Amino acid sequence: MEFPHGKFVFFLLLLSLGTLSALSYTLFSPIDNYLVDCGSIVDSVVDNRRFVSDASCRNSYSLHSSRSASLRNENPHDVSPRIYQSARVFTRPSRYEFEIKEKGTHMVRFHFQKLNSSKFDFGDAQFHVLVNGFVVLSDFIGGEVVSPRVKEYLIWVDTEKLVITFIPAKKSKFAFVNALEVLSAPKDLILDTAEYVNSEKTDEFDGLAMQALEVVHRVSVGGPKVTPFNDTLWRTWIPDGEFLVSSFGSKRVYFSGRIWYQMGGASREVAPDNVYNTARVIRSTNASVPDVNITWVFPVAGGFKYLVRLHFCDIASISLGLLYFNVYVNGNLAYKDLDLSRATNYVLASPFYADFVVDADASGVLSVSVGPSNISMPYTIVGMLNAVEVMKLNNSMGSLAGKLPAELVLKSWPKRNIGVLIPLVAAACLLVSLSMLLRRRMTGLKNSLTWSKLPTDASGADVK
Template structure:
């Protein structure tokens, strides 16, 4: 009996713990999940994506010329939101009510499947998000699998609009699923450090900017899926971007990640990112002369927010880890001491934000390495995660130099080609009609013999008299 009561008590406390943990998890005020082109709702990662069909009360769709499309071959390995698509034959938009002003996450899901009626590979279109040009001449990604494009933007209007505009000769646009979620307040702070060479300045108003997520990687660990992230993000392994393997070590942590107020929250970075890392370690009296380095391809002529995630899960005690941080080859932070940042607490996460310009190489380089304060027989550098976010340019675009007004008018290349062509054709037709008319008029005048007794006159008078005869 005592054993049974003990088990019941343990089960009660376990349920209470799980309930409290669930209650404290992030619950967004605005949480729109749309299953585009579907007639029924779908569940993915314990989240319900609602149908946008005309029968649904949550359609949010304003489109006089759109239709649903179902994949010809359903792949059971893909979530159901990629089995259907909403196809647009004319500019169309989704409108979402904003109840919680501030930063919002917008995710667009694309999968270029084919069906007996239409092949989505032939698509080409533009996408606008709340007046910002998100994509131009986009074809839906590659045919290897779904593509998810994510944006973070500050919204203080009553509505958030996502517009799809067919472009070029494809005559249609499409989307498989849409997420619009209000972000936690601490996701994007007000201030970051702006790097101009080796000079570091404050960048104010960061939380008022708009971003496109270009890279989001977990360093040294396995892929993190939306199921294991409180903001339903995907973190890819860093192997593709990591450039130095000799002298580096992967480390994994099985203890508790100690989130604390003022540091990184679980929404900024999940446990699965902070419980793995790559590091440089001194195993003798000498300090390794090497840096851990990563290279991330980016689009030139844009500013980028570079967020670096740190959590000292490798040091044996406090005050032993000092290292330098470099971005694009410039010293971004000298003699970084995690113990000082985390108020003398190991396994406590934090992050650093830097605003940088992409150089002409189209690469953002991130590196960490030993500093002058690094110690022997200790960890000399560590990194747990990296995020690279593109900032929109002065034209309000993430993809090109055309403002939204011109994008809404259609493909600029096609317009620039057609207008001169039409003008040239009109000019040639006008000349042809004019020349034909002159020839016809010349043929209609009857022939007559010129008079032989023309009096002598001055050239001017003679011209006048000849004119009067004609």
């Protein structure tokens, strides 16, 4: 029996699904949104975003500096974006203060590139940076930044202000910055719980949202570079080629269809379509399941914990319920028999991510692998990955760079002058001591030379 309006009903169903998907896609607009062009006298537009000159500080943010200078790049052939054509230079500890309207996680980005300047030798740029009591940079050498570099941090803010402090490493050094971004992050960007993975066990790691995080690597697997213009949070995702160490038996896949974001799952703010529509996969092409893994290795600093966020989206399977594989971090099994169909409520091309916290050892590397599990099936995809993010967690000292807490870093500036201060204080004390000693001696001499009046009833025989 044929329903005369069946095709029409099916068409309306597809139209409604497409409409709901379109309605759910709204551009993220941060409540706190500060884009600052440091050292410039005019605003700059980069990727359709306006960076406001810090020469005209608004009521919502301010610059506090007793010794700063604005510089322009003296190289006429530099084609870097406009925010890298100027810089604010600090020769003493200085700070920017931003009024915070929405408490929670904030994205803080620093833009650096040394300038050609006749006023400052950027070989002397060495400094520390603090953000709300966290040490984010220590002894940063700005003279080595020959091309635009972005340092990005995720900072939990529960105060009315976010304070960024620049401290020259020595009196002979200086600090600088080309541009700043302070943005309130989406609520679902950093969740409070992740899986802690080591060689002995897998356990829950709580309190993640309260940590300070430094974005160390943000990688799009199997795809091209994703620029801030094509990212919902203005991030950069670089290709995975330089980190890929074992890819035998794998291939890249590209997807031109719709990525289906779902309520409660990964959103476009977690990662954009351009990240989820590419991947590397392992495919079983015969009756056997290949015994191979794809492995990536990332350089990291030892002595810190790292958040490893892995992004998955099944854009390669021909049907649901066919994809099962294992995930390894630092050689340890982090996710056994991952079933993306179940994880995404049985929707193909729907994104999913998993967060793991791991320790970095003295080797200076962190590895990620995907490969077949015991329940992987022949003639199917038996492993895949779309993207990787690696973020450093602050240590027990509240630092992302070194072992000194913010209090000691702040005190390091006056301590640099202690060699001059001590002689001055000693000289002053010596002068005061000499003055008191001289006064006492003068007083004693005066007393010894003063005649006492003789008693009037004394006899002559009593006078010697």
